[in-house]
Amino acid sequence: MNQVPDILTIDLEEWFHGHNYLDCTPPSEWDSQESRVEQNSEKLLSLLDKYNVRATFFVLGWTADRHPELIKKIHDMGHEIACHSYAHPVLFEMTQQQFSDDVDRALEALSQAGIESVKGYRAPSFTMTPPVYCFRDVLLEKGFTYDCSTFPVKHPRYGQPNAPRKPFITDNGLAVVPMTTLRLLGMNFPFSGGGYMRLLPGFVQPILGKMAKRQGVPVITYLHPWEVDDKLPECGQGGILKFRSQGGQATTLPKLEKLLQRGDFRTMDEFVENYFSL
Numbered sequence: 001m002n003q004v005p006d007i008l009t010i011d012l013e014e015w016f017h018g019h020n021y022l023d024c025t026p027p028s029e030w031d032s033q034e035s036r037v038e039q040n041s042e043k044l045l046s047l048l049d050k051y052n053v054r055a056t057f058f059v060l061g062w063t064a065d066r067h068p069e070l071i072k073k074i075h076d077m078g079h080e081i082a083c084h085s086y087a088h089p090v091l092f093e094m095t096q097q098q099f100s101d102d103v104d105r106a107l108e109a110l111s112q113a114g115i116e117s118v119k120g121y122r123a124p125s126f127t128m129t130p131p132v133y134c135f136r137d138v139l140l141e142k143g144f145t146y147d148c149s150t151f152p153v154k155h156p157r158y159g160q161p162n163a164p165r166k167p168f169i170t171d172n173g174l175a176v177v178p179m180t181t182l183r184l185l186g187m188n189f190p191f192s193g194g195g196y197m198r199l200l201p202g203f204v205q206p207i208l209g210k211m212a213k214r215q216g217v218p219v220i221t222y223l224h225p226w227e228v229d230d231k232l233p234e235c236g237q238g239g240i241l242k243f244r245s246q247g248g249q250a251t252t253l254p255k256l257e258k259l260l261q262r263g264d265f266r267t268m269d270e271f272v273e274n275y276f277s278l
């Protein structure tokens with residue numbers, strides 16, 4: 001296997017789960033919002049099917065509870081199902097017990113959808129930050145083998161610019177796969193997913209991806225189903241928040257298609273198994 005492959009990851013959640021939406025759609029109102037996850041996931045699934053690419057879906061337990069047939073279908077299509085928490089919390093605002101309870105609830109929801117083997121975890125908004133690194137041991141206790149929740153960049157919520165850029169194993173044995181950055185001029189630059197992918201021109205990611213691979217970093221593309229939605233409901237969000245949540249929405253699928261045409265994709269669990277068996 002190529003030692004620095006491409007990996008496509010999808011955080012499977014509704015449009016209103018993003019932390020940018022907390023003010024206009026608080027959790028108490030989630031069940032009254034329009035669900036868009038199925039139709040948006042179908043767009044991604046058919047594109048993946050067209051190019052015979054398998055991805056890793058980090059599934060929110062809340063969504064698995066309401067759409068178990070969608071999760072089962074994704075699994076049956078050969079994609080990896082991993083965990084994206086149950087209620088989309090900010091991890092560094094939780095106690096260890098609250099975190100443990102949330103993960104248990106998420107695993108139960110995935111189990112109800114027919115998914116028994118779950119190896120990977122991704123924290124909402126990459127909030128597995130230094131004050132809560134001890135939560136990685138909770139993941140190990142529950143049978144996870146890897147965590148994909150570290151973003152070594154400057155960012156007011158989740159940034160950890162001094163965290164390692166390459167995958168590593170914690171002292172207790174959990175594999176940590178940081179999100180992709182390109183090291184340039186003494187700084188780490190993100191480019192391969194979310195708002196970065198939507199707002200940067202389409203030619204940027206292939207070029208920076210090649211450079212990152214030369215630095216020994218796998219290129220992890222990350223998306224959400226709502227990033228391919230051209231009819232997102234209005235909820236009163238405006239200004240810079242709306243731009244960060246929805247800017248470049250129409251460009252996501254064409255950009256993804258180009259990546260799928262050229263890439264050498266693996267699921268995250270395949271990558272982890274291969275990378276650390278060397």
Ligand SMILES: [Zn+2]
Nearest residue numbers: 011013124125
């Ligand atoms: Zn999320």
